[in-house]
Amino acid sequence: MTTNQEEVKLLGAVGSPFVCSVKIALKLKGIEYNYHEEDLSNKSDLLLKYNPVYKKVPVFIHNEKPISESLVILEYIDEIWKQNPILSSDPYQRALARFWSKFIHDKIVTTSIKAFRIVDDEKEREKNVEESSEALQILENELKEKFFGGNEIGFVDIVAVFIAFWIPLIQDITGLQLFPAEKYPKLYKWSQEFLNHPIVKENVPPRDLLFAYFKARYESLIASK
Numbered sequence: 362m363t364t365n366q367e368e369v370k371l372l373g374a375v376g377s378p379f380v381c382s383v384k385i386a387l388k389l390k391g392i393e394y395n396y397h398e399e400d401l402s403n404k405s406d407l408l409l410k411y412n413p414v415y416k417k418v419p420v421f422i423h424n425e426k427p428i429s430e431s432l433v434i435l436e437y438i439d440e441i442w443k444q445n446p447i448l449s450s451d452p453y454q455r456a457l458a459r460f461w462s463k464f465i466h467d468k469i470v471t472t473s474i475k476a477f478r479i480v481d482d483e484k485e486r487e488k489n490v491e492e493s494s495e496a497l498q499i500l501e502n503e504l505k506e507k508f509f510g511g512n513e514i515g516f517v518d519i520v521a522v523f524i525a526f527w528i529p530l531i532q533d534i535t536g537l538q539l540f541p542a543e544k545y546p547k548l549y550k551w552s553q554e555f556l557n558h559p560i561v562k563e564n565v566p567p568r569d570l571l572f573a574y575f576k577a578r579y580e581s582l583i584a585s586k
């Protein structure tokens with residue numbers, strides 16, 4: 362538990378799935394923290410100072426010590442606050458969780474965001490949709506229990522918030538069928554259970570707000586092509 366001496370701060374942005382993962386982990390562990398919303402088009406001195414390398418959110422600051430990169434932050438949180446562990450105590454299971462989290466970032470998040478951004482090259486876009494479909498299929502086959510973490514939400518589930526919340530949003534805005542329920546029945550069921558988890562529910566951004574925000578961005582991309 363946090364003591365009075367502890368200072369826990371998160372620099373974030375409401376539209377960021379990476380920030381959302383960190384928020385879910387903090388809440389699962391019952392950590393109180395100070396939240397600072399960044400304007401990514403006008404980054405604060407704090408962000409530039411604490412993440413001079415990437416200048417991206419999330420940045421997690423624990424007693425003045427900054428940490429960047431959501432996967433690194435999640436591991437740190439799990440190491441510092443032992444309650445409600447999100448990683449297994451078994452080294453092999455931990456390694457697998459890291460492997461699949463990296464896979465989700467590298468193969469699903471990256472390709473889906475690209476598919477969203479590419480508005481002028483249908484071929485390139487199809488290639489990205491295809492790549493993310495393949496990766497989703499692989500993940501579908503990996504899901505053996507209620508959650509990736511077993512009966513409880515774990516590291517991989519938290520990272521996969523992008524699939525449960527952001528992909529359906531992108532889908533509704535662009536009409537790209539990235540994640541059809543009938544194609545990925547297990548993953549779809551997982552996404553519903555995950556989004557219904559009380560802690561997840563209260564830590565994902567307001568859908569309407571994000572929908573309007575991403576839609577505006579998408580339309581300006583189309584207009585500028």
Ligand SMILES: N[C@@H](CCC(=O)N[C@@H](CS)C(=O)NCC(=O)O)C(=O)O
Binds near residue numbers: 378416417418419431
């Ligand atoms: N690999 C990073 C990705 C972080 C990231 O891409 N953050 C975006 C928001 S979703 C950002 O801060 N973008 C600002 C920019 O690129 O200027 C992580 O896992 O934390």
Ligand SMILES: *[C@@H]1O[C@H](CO)[C@@H](O)[C@H](O)[C@H]1NC(C)=O
Binds near residue numbers: 405406
């Ligand atoms: C950028 O942010 C600073 C505070 O960090 C603020 O004073 C300034 O008005 C902002 N500029 C714009 C263009 O929003």
